[in-house]
Amino acid sequence: xxxxxxxxxxxxxxxxxxxxxxxxxxxxxxxxxxxxxxxxxxxxxxxxxxxxxxxxxxxxxxxxxxxxxxxxxxxxxxxxxxxxxxxxxxxxxxxxxxxxxxxxxxxxxxxxxxxxxxxxxxxxxxxxxxxxxxxxxxxxxxxxxxxxxxxxxxxxxxxxxxxxxxxxxxxxxxxxxxxxxxxxxxxxxxxxxxxxxxxxxxxxxxxxxxxxxxxxxxxxxxxxxxxxxxxxxxxxxxxxxxxxxxxxxxxxxxxxxxxxxxxxxxxxxxxxxxxxxxxxxxxxxxxxxxxxxxxxxxxxxxxxxxxxxxxxxxxxxxxxxxxxxxxxxxxxxxxxxxxxxxxxxxxxxxxxxxxxxxxxxxxxxxxxxxxxxxxxxxxxxxxxxx
Numbered sequence: 001x002x003x004x005x006x007x008x009x010x011x012x013x014x015x016x017x018x019x020x021x022x023x024x025x026x027x028x029x030x031x032x033x034x035x036x037x038x039x040x041x042x043x044x045x046x047x048x049x050x051x052x053x054x055x056x057x058x059x060x061x062x063x064x065x066x067x068x069x070x071x072x073x074x075x076x077x078x079x080x081x082x083x084x085x086x087x088x089x090x091x092x093x094x095x096x097x098x099x100x101x102x103x104x105x106x107x108x109x110x111x112x113x114x115x116x117x118x119x120x121x122x123x124x125x126x127x128x129x130x131x132x133x134x135x136x137x138x139x140x141x142x143x144x145x146x147x148x149x150x151x152x153x154x155x156x157x158x159x160x161x162x163x164x165x166x167x168x169x170x171x172x173x174x175x176x177x178x179x180x181x182x183x184x185x186x187x188x189x190x191x192x193x194x195x196x197x198x199x200x201x202x203x204x205x206x207x208x209x210x211x212x213x214x215x216x217x218x219x220x221x222x223x224x225x226x227x228x229x230x231x232x233x234x235x236x237x238x239x240x241x242x243x244x245x246x247x248x249x250x251x252x253x254x255x256x257x258x259x260x261x262x263x264x265x266x267x268x269x270x271x272x273x274x275x276x277x278x279x280x281x282x283x284x285x286x287x288x289x290x291x292x293x294x295x296x297x298x299x300x301x302x303x304x305x306x307x308x309x310x311x312x313x314x315x316x317x318x319x320x321x322x323x324x325x326x327x328x329x330x331x332x333x334x335x336x337x338x339x340x341x342x343x344x345x346x347x348x349x350x351x352x353x354x355x356x357x358x359x360x361x362x363x364x365x366x367x368x369x370x371x372x373x374x375x376x377x378x379x380x381x382x383x384x385x386x
Contacts, residue, residue, distance in 0.1 A: 038277060038280060040079050040272075040273045040276045040277060041079065043276065043277060043279055043280050044279070045058050045079070045080035045081075045279065046058065046059040046060075046279045047059065048259075048260045048261060049224075049260065050197075050198060050224035050226070050260040050261065051197060051198055051219070051222050051223050051224025051225070051260065052197060052222040052223070052224065053142075053173075053174045053197050053198065053224050055111055055141070055174075055224075057082060057083040057111060057260055057261045058080055058081045058082050058083055058261060058279075059254055059260070059261055059262065059279060060081060060250065060261070060262055060264070060275055060276055060278060060279055061081060061082075061083030061084070061085060061226070061261040061262055061263045062076045062081050062083065062084045062085065062263065062266060062272075063085050063228065063263035063264055063265040063266065064084055064085060064086045064090070064095055064098070064099050064265075065085070065086070065087070065090050065091075065095065065265050065337070066090075066091075066265050066267055066332075066334055066337055067095070067098065067265070067266060067267050068091070068098060068267070069267065069268075070098055070099075070101055070102045071269075072266060072267060072268060072269060072271075072272060073098075073099065073102045074102055074106070075269050075272050076266065076272045076276070077102070077106050077109055077110060079272065079273075079276050081272075081276065082109060082110050082111055083110070083111050083113065083226075083261050083263070084099060084102075084103075084110050084111070084112050084113065085113045085114075085200075085226070085228075085263040086099045086112070086113070086114050086115075086135075087114055087115035087116075087144075087146060088114060088115060088116050088117070088127055088130065088131050088146075089115070089117065089146065089344070092340070093134070096114060096131055096134035096135055097134050099112070099135060100134050100135040100136040100137070101136070103135055103136055103137055104136045107136075107137055111141040111142070112135060112137065112140060112141050112142070113140075113141060113142035113143075113144065113200075113226070114131050114135065114140055114142075114143060114144070115143070115144040115145070115146040115178060116128060116131065116143065116144075116145065116146060117145075117146050117147075118145050118146070118148065118153060118156060118159055120158065121158050121159075121161055121162040121165075124159065124162040125162055125165065125166070128140070128143060128162075128166055128171055128172065129171075131143075132171060138170075139170060139171065139172065139173060140171065140172045140173070141172075141173050141174065142172070142173070142174045142175070142176055142197070142198060143163065143166060143171075143172040143174075143175055143176075144175070144176045144177050144178050144198075144200060145159055145176075145177035145178070146177075146178055147178055147179065147180055147181075148177045148178070148179050148186055149179060149180070149181040149182045149186065150182060150185070150186070151185055151186070151189045153186075154177065154186050154189040154190060154193060154196075155189060155192075155193055160193075160195055163175040163195075174197035174198060175195070175196055175197055175198075176196050176197055176198035176199055176200065176224070177190070177196060177199060177200070178199070178200035178201075178228070179199065179200070179201055179202070180202050180229075180305060180320070180321070180324060181305070181307055181310065181318070181320050181321065182307045182310060183201050183202065183211050183214065183305065183307065184210045184211055184213070184214040184307070186199070187199055187201065187211075187214035187215065187217070187218045187223075188214055188217065188218070190218060190223055191217060191218055191221045191223065196223060197223070197224060198223060198224035198225065198226060198260075199218060199223055199224075199225060199226070200226045200227075200228055200263075201215060201225060201226070201227060201228070202227075202228055202229035202305050203215060203225075203227040203228075203229070203230065203253055203256075203259065204227075204229055204230050204231065204232040204249060204252070204253060205232060205249060205252040205253075205291045205295075206232045206295060206302045206304050207304055207305065207306075208304045208305070208306035208307075208308075208365075210306070211305070211306070212256065215256060215258050215259065216256070216258050218258070219257070219258025219259075220258070224260050225258050225259050225260055226259075226260060226261050226262070226263060227253045227259050227261070227262045227263070228262075228263050229305070230249055230250055230253045230262045230263075230264055231245075231246055231249045231250075231264055232249060232294070232298075232302055233298070233301065233302060233327040233330075233331030233332070234246070234331050234332055235294075235297075235298045235301060235330070235331045243290075244274065245290050245291060245293075245294045246264070246271075246274055246275060246278070247274060247275070247277055247278040247287075248283075248286070248287035248288075248290040248291050249291065249294075250262055250264065250275060250278035251278050251281070251282065251283035251284075251287050252283055252287065252291060254278070254283070255282065255283040265332070300368065300369070301326075301327075301330070301331070302366075302368075303320060303323035303324065303326075303327065303368065304365070304366050305320060305323075305324075306365055306366070307320065308364070308365040309362050309363075309364060309365075309370070312361070312362045312363075313354070313360075313362060314361070315354050317354055317374070318345055319362060319370060319374075321341070321345045322342075322345070322373070322374065322377050323368070323373060324341060325338045325339075325341050325342045325345070325377060325380075325381065326338070326373060326376060326377055326380075328341060329380055335380075338380070338381075339381065342381050354374055354378070360374065
């Protein structure tokens with residue numbers, strides 16, 4: 001299997017110098033300076049239309065998945081961010097409560113999107129009712145099926161019937177779904193269905209081109225596109241020094257005109273300010289060089305979520321989802337989120353089902369060392385039963 005050499009700190013700076021980035025980035029001592037962030041209050045908010053919904057959403061939205069401090073959400077709204085994303089399952093249901101405590105005084109300034117799991121019609125109706133109470137609102141702007149990964153799930157009639165009932169009862173305004181796996185097929189199926197108003201898709205500068213192509217087709221069909229996982233894991237360690245790729249990553253996603261908004265996770269005022277600053281300018285040469293360096297540094301860690309490994313494991317392990325758990329643990333550095341995600345992956349194929357990584361036949365399209373990654377995941381989650 002092909003391996004990719006991990007770039008050293010010295011190589012990193014040489015790449016910057018050779019690429020001409022040195023003249024564009026400020027320096028501090030012998031290392032790159034911290035990302036320069038202008039006063040966010042002086043940056044105008046960019047708004048885009050979310051497909052056929054007609055909603056005018058800020059191009060930088062707020063991913064509340066791991067936000068425990070409501071003042072951070074208030075700060076984002078103060079700046080003009082108006083799209084808030086949560087889910088019934090985040091923080092074991094507590095995230096909707098946190099968001100709801102903000103919405104009770106800021107509802108008219110925001111669009112709220114939440115998610116529920118694909119279950120029976122009665123269970124989905126019950127979940128939506130609970131979300132309304134937790135969010136302290138009379139109507140949810142966007143309700144989404146959580147984590148669809150197949151054409152059959154996108155076309156599930158029971159889910160569509162439940163969504164229709166929610167709309168008729170005035171519980172929700174628009175409907176959609178999120179997808180992390182088999183994304184291109186799910187997006188194209190959404191076009192075929194002619195039912196969904198929007199799709200939440202994992203999309204960033206490392207994504208397989210087929211995902212971007214499917215996004216374009218869906219956008220042209222009037223489906224609103226919201227991008228998650230925009231930061232490609234957010235890996236940042238000693239190799240990066242004080243340098244940050246976050247604004248460049250967001251600008252890369254937003255250069256696709258069919259992406260209406262992004263939902264990077266934010267847990268501090270500083271993260272809000274930095275991400276908000278991505279709206280200051282369009283994607284450019286400096287951003288390109290920054291992201292090239294990031295990929296060179298972390299290429300061996302980056303799952304492109306292309307789906308090429310889907311159904312390849314003899315034991316039925318969801319390889320892409322396990323990679324996502326590693327990203328949460330090692331990139332986001334949020335083990336609680338990684339563990340919660342792992343527990344929800346698959347009760348039928350726990351990670352302990354794989355007993356001999358040396359015999360692994362899975363070949364990653366982008367040359368990730370799958371046996372090594374499964375071994376790391378087993379060390380982190382191997383004792384966990386689901």
